[in-house]
Amino acid sequence: MAYEIANTLNRELPQDEFGGVHAAVALYRMGRTREAKELSLDVAERFLKDWSVRYNLACYCSQLKELEEAQEWFKAAME
DSSP: HHHHHHHHHHHTTOOSSSSHHHHHHHHHHHHHHHHHHHHHHHHHOOOOTTHEEEEEEEEEEHHHTTTTHHHHHHHHHHH
């Protein structure tokens, strides 16, 4: 249910990162890490300065064993 609510917010309020970030976290918590990463990539394109999106991408990439990409996203989050 958390995913459904957050995804609706992501669709209906595209100018706010809250829905996208939380929909991705819900996907991750459901074991759907690849989908969480894909959604987060979309959110990252829309919110270029949001560190939390980049941090979450680093986490998702780490879980997917995409370590070089994880390091890039972590560096971007720290900037």
